[in-house]
Amino acid sequence: MAQFIPDDERERLVERIITAEQDERRRLALFLHDGPVQNLAGIALMLDAAVQAIDDGRPEAARGIMTSALERHRETIRSLRDLSFNIEPVVLRDQGFGPAVKELANQLGMEHQVQIEVDVERADRLGEKEQVGLYQIIRESLNQAVRRGPPSRISVVVRDTPEGEIETIVSDNGTGERRTAALEAIGERASTLNGRFSVEQGADGGTAIRVVLPAYASNS
Numbered sequence: 001m002a003q004f005i006p007d008d009e010r011e012r013l014v015e016r017i018i019t020a021e022q023d024e025r026r027r028l029a030l031f032l033h034d035g036p037v038q039n040l041a042g043i044a045l046m047l048d049a050a051v052q053a054i055d056d057g058r059p060e061a062a063r064g065i066m067t068s069a070l071e072r073h074r075e076t077i078r079s080l081r082d083l084s085f086n087i088e089p090v091v092l093r094d095q096g097f098g099p100a101v102k103e104l105a106n107q108l109g110m111e112h113q114v115q116i117e118v119d120v121e122r123a124d125r126l127g128e129k130e131q132v133g134l135y136q137i138i139r140e141s142l143n144q145a146v147r148r149g150p151p152s153r154i155s156v157v158v159r160d161t162p163e164g165e166i167e168t169i170v171s172d173n174g175t176g177e178r179r180t181a182a183l184e185a186i187g188e189r190a191s192t193l194n195g196r197f198s199v200e201q202g203a204d205g206g207t208a209i210r211v212v213l214p215a216y217a218s219n220s
Contacts (some may be wrong), residue, residue: 023188031083039076043069043091089135097123097131101156104139105205111144120158125218133157134168134213137186141170141209144182148176164215171194171208186211 046069053062086095092100098120105116123134139157139192145154151174160167186209190197 015100026143028083035079036076039079043072043076046072048213071201091199092132092135098124100135104135104142105154105156108142108146112150113186114146114150115153116142117153117155120127120156120168122160123158123168125168126213127218130193130213130218133189134211137189137209137211138168138170141181144186144209145174145207147168147173161212166215166218168213171206173206174175175206 005081046065050062050065050069051064053059059163077179087099089104091103097116099119099124101116108114109116120138126134142154142156145151149172151172152173154170156168156170158166160165187197190211193213195211198210200210202206
């Protein structure tokens with residue numbers, strides 16, 4: 001049975017969602033402007049220079065410019081592909097939450113030589129929007145963990161609480177500083193799901209990111 005949400009709590013949740021969506025759009029616009037858009041503008045200028053070099057009878061110079069333009073073009077494609085994956089990974093849509101998180105863990109684990117253990121089957125019962133939001137939280141938590149250490153071991157667990165809520169813990173055995181802005185971004189994503197967010201010391205001396213979602217976030 002779905003849990004009743006008081007009107008005032010619903011209004012606060014809607015306001016947080018609207019604010020978070022606006023902030024996300026601003027970050028997306030900034031990324032596109034400073035990244036792919038600038039790269040494409042640079043590529044256009046390089047192609048103009050290559051055409052001019054050809055007209056001037058300097059084929060080797062034109063070849064060098066074209067080679068540089070091609071590499072920048074490839075970088076732009078990679079950045080746009082990464083952006084698309086971060087917004088909504090294809091594996092999350094096509095195969096479900098568990099395979100998407102495991103694929104993310106495998107990629108980060110191989111790239112940074114970190115053992116990442118995943119136990120997230122409970123999240124399969126979440127609604128679609130909650131799964132997308134929780135995936136983003138886990139992705140950002142993992143990225144933060146490997147950037148500040150990296151640790152040798154990370155675990156990702158989604159489980160039920162005795163109160164019927166849904167708890168996610170991303171813990172690591174690393175040390176070092178966690179950037180406030182990154183933690184605020186994770187907390188902001190949790191708030192859009194009407195969840196609670198906290199940072200605690202991990203069982204093995206590292207850091208644990210904890211997000212608790214309300215029982216009504218589940219489909220069952």
